[in-house]
Amino acid sequence: MKVPLLDLKPQYLALKHELDAAVLAVCESQQFILGPGVKALEAAVARDSGCTHGIGVSSGTDALLIALMVLDIGAGDEVITTPYTFFATAGTIARVGARPVFCDIDPATFNLCPQAVQRFIDRDCELRDGVLVNRRTGGRIKALMPVHLYGQLADMPAFMKIAQRYGLRVIEDAAQAIGAADEHGRRACSYGDIGCLSFFPTKNLGAFGDAGMCVTNDAALADRLDIFRVHGSRPKYYHAFIGGNFRIDELQAAVLNVKLPHLDAWSAARQRNAEIYFDAFDKAGLGSRVTPPPRAPRGARHIYNQFIIRADDRDALRQFLTERQIGTEIYYPLPLHEQQCFAYLGHAVGDFPQAELAARSTVALPIFPELAEEQLRHVVDSIAQFYRSRA
Ligand SMILES: *Cc1c(COP(=O)(O)O)cnc(C)c1O
Numbered sequence: 168m169k170v171p172l173l174d175l176k177p178q179y180l181a182l183k184h185e186l187d188a189a190v191l192a193v194c195e196s197q198q199f200i201l202g203p204g205v206k207a208l209e210a211a212v213a214r215d216s217g218c219t220h221g222i223g224v225s226s227g228t229d230a231l232l233i234a235l236m237v238l239d240i241g242a243g244d245e246v247i248t249t250p251y252t253f254f255a256t257a258g259t260i261a262r263v264g265a266r267p268v269f270c271d272i273d274p275a276t277f278n279l280c281p282q283a284v285q286r287f288i289d290r291d292c293e294l295r296d297g298v299l300v301n302r303r304t305g306g307r308i309k310a311l312m313p314v315h316l317y318g319q320l321a322d323m324p325a326f327m328k329i330a331q332r333y334g335l336r337v338i339e340d341a342a343q344a345i346g347a348a349d350e351h352g353r354r355a356c357s358y359g360d361i362g363c364l365s366f367f368p369t370k371n372l373g374a375f376g377d378a379g380m381c382v383t384n385d386a387a388l389a390d391r392l393d394i395f396r397v398h399g400s401r402p403k404y405y406h407a408f409i410g411g412n413f414r415i416d417e418l419q420a421a422v423l424n425v426k427l428p429h430l431d432a433w434s435a436a437r438q439r440n441a442e443i444y445f446d447a448f449d450k451a452g453l454g455s456r457v458t459p460p461p462r463a464p465r466g467a468r469h470i471y472n473q474f475i476i477r478a479d480d481r482d483a484l485r486q487f488l489t490e491r492q493i494g495t496e497i498y499y500p501l502p503l504h505e506q507q508c509f510a511y512l513g514h515a516v517g518d519f520p521q522a523e524l525a526a527r528s529t530v531a532l533p534i535f536p537e538l539a540e541e542q543l544r545h546v547v548d549s550i551a552q553f554y555r556s557r558a
Contacts, residue, residue, distance in 0.1 A: 170533050170542045172494030173369055177537040178433075182425055189421040190375075196417075204420035209380065211427055212364065215346055217357030218382035220389035223415030224396055227342040227365025230379040231259040231312075233413050234338045234361040237391040238310060240265050245306040247287070247335075249279040250502040251522035252314045256340050257503045266306055267512070269504050271519040273322075275461050277475065277529075279313045280521070281325035288333065299333040310336040315344030315355050317498075318371070318437075318472035319463060323349060323358040336360045342379075345372050346434055348468035356382045361392075366423055371437070371472055372430050378419040436536035437471040443540055444474060444532065447547035455479075456554050473498060474534040478550070480557070481528055487553045493546055496531045 179186065193204065201223075209221030224230045240246060242264040248256055250269040257267035270283040292299050292308060299308040311330055313321035323339075330337045337359030341347070344355040345364050356362020366378035381392050391408075394401045399408030448459045458477040463469035475498070478484050485495050502522040504514035516523065532546055 168542060168545050169492040170494060170538070170546055172496055172531065172533050173535050174537070175368060175373065178426075182429070185425045186422060189425050190418060193418050193421045199417045200414060202417040202420075204417050204424055205415055208415075208420040208423050208427070211424070212345075212380055213382045215354070215427075215430075216341075216362055216364070216382045217354040217384075218362065219384050220382065220386065220392075222381045222383075222389060222392040222396060223420060224379045224381060224392075224413045225415060226377040227340075227363060227367060227370075227379040228255040228259060229411075229413045230342075230363035230365070230381045231255055231338065231340060232262060233392060233395050233411070234363055234381055235259055235263045235265065235310075236410065237388060237395050238336050238338070238360065240309050240336075243306060244309040245301055245304070246310045246312050246338075247279075247284055247308060248312040248340075249314055249316075249522070250504040250519050251277060251499065251525055252316060252340065252503065253342065253499065254503065254506070255342070256312060256314055257509070260312065261509075265309070266304065267503070267509070268301065268308065269512075269514070269519060269522075271521045272525065274521045274524070276319055276321070277316050277525055278319065278321040279326075281322050281329060284311070284326070284329060288329070292333075294333065297334060299335065308333070308335060310338055311359075312338045312340055314340040314342075315347055317460075317475055318344050318347050318470035320344065320347055320349040320353075320355055320467070323353065324351070327358055338363060342367075342370065343472035344470060345370070346430055346468070347470045350464040350467040352466065357384070360385060361388060366419065371433060371470055372423060372426055374419040375422050376416075376419060378415045378423065380415070433536040434468070434470045437534055438469065440534050440536070440538055440543055441469070441471050441474055443543045444534075444547065447544050448476075451547050451551045453551060453554055457550060471534050473531045475529050475531050477525075477528045478530055479528075479554075481530055483557075484550065484553050485530055487556075488546075488549060491549050493549055494533055497526075497529070498531050500526055502526050 213221035342365035395410035396413035399410030
C-alpha cells in the first residue's frame with residue numbers, strides 16, 4: 168500500500184470543473200493584476216482570520232518581507248523569532264537589514280517559547296528611553312515574530328503581554344496555520360499587528376503556484392501594505408516609499424476563491440486523520456520509542472498542516488518507511504542558528520537545545536485530507552514493525 172506524504176491530485180480532481188472554469192474566466196477577462204478576484208479573496212481570508220483587512224501578495228515569504236518593511240524595521244533593528252521554522256521567517260528579517268534574534272522553542276508544541284523570550288530580555292536587554300536595546304549588540308529590539316508551526320497557534324496571549332510591556336510590534340508567521348485558533352477561540356493572525364499567510368501549493372489552502380497574504384486589523388497598516396506592494400507608489404509613478412512588486416496574481420486568486428469554501432472541511436479531515444493516528448499510536452504500544460504530538464488543548468483548532476512525531480532512530484525509521492513507499496519528511500533538519508548563512512550571528516551548537524533536539528528526532532507523517540483510514544493505520548503498523556524488527 169502506497170502512502171504519499173502529500174498528493175494534491177485528488178483535491179484537484181474533486182474541484183476540476185470549477186477550477187478550470189475559474190482559470191478560463193480570468194483568461195477571457197484578460198485582467199491579470201489586482202482584479203475583482205483578488206478583492207474577493209482578500210475580504211474572505213481576512214474575515215476568516217478575524218481581521219478587517221487583507222492584502223494579497225506574491226508569496227508567504229513576501230508577506231513577511233513587506234510586513235517588516237511597512238513596520239519600518241531595518242538596519243540597527245532586531246526581531247525575536249524561533250530557530251526552528253522554515254527559513255523564510257528569519258531570512259526576511261535579515262533581508263531588510265535587521266538581525267534575527269533566536270530564542271528556544273517549547274518542546275511540547277515546537278513553537279517559540281515565551282519564557283525563553285522573557286529570559287533573553289531579562290538577561291541581555293534593557294529599556295533605554297522606552298526602547299528595548301540588546302546590550303550585547305546595541306541593536307533595537309523592534310518586534311516579535313512567532314510562528315504557528317505545523318498548524319497550531321503559538322502562545323499569543325503571552326507574546327502580546329511581552330510586546331505591550333516593551334513596546335514591540337508583533338508579526339505572526341501563520342504560513343502553516345490558516346484558520347487555526349487557540350483555546351480562547353482566537354484565530355491565527357488576529358493577535359498581532361500583521362499576520363502573514365502562504366498559499367504555497369503544499370499549505371492547507373494552496374494556489375497553483377506562489378501566493379500569500381498579509382492580514383491586519385489596523386487600517387493605516389493595511390493602507391501602507393497596499394502602497395508597498397506596488398513599489399511604494401501612490402498615485403501611480405509617484406513614490407513616497409521604496410516598496411516592491413509584491414502583488415498576488417488574479418489567476419491565483421481565482422483558484423483560491425474556488426478552494427476557500429472547502430477549507431473548513433479539509434481542516435476537519437486533517438483533524439480526523441490526526442485522531443486516527445492518536446488512536447493507532449495508543450494501541451501500538453510503542454512506549455517511549457515514538458512520541459506523537461500532544462493533543463491540542465480543548466477548544467483549540469489545530470489545523471495539522473503537519474503531523475509530527477518524535478521517534479528513536481529517526482533516520483533508520485525513515486529509511487524503512489521509504490522502502491515501504493510511505494512518504495515522510497523532516498521539518499526541519501538543521502535549525503536556523505546552525506545555518507551557514509547565519510554564522511555571522513555567532514551561535515554555537517548547544518545554544519538552543521530544544522530546537523536542536525527537535526531537528527534531530529522528529530519526522531512528519533502523511534496527514535493530507537484525502538487519506539483513507541487504512542492508509543493511516545498502515546503507517547502506524549509499519550512504524551511498529553520497524554521497532555519490532557529492532558527489538
Ligand atoms: C511556507 C512558509 C513560509 C513561506 O511561504 P512561501 O509562500 O513558500 O513563500 C514562511 N514561513 C513558514 C513557517 C512557512 O511554512
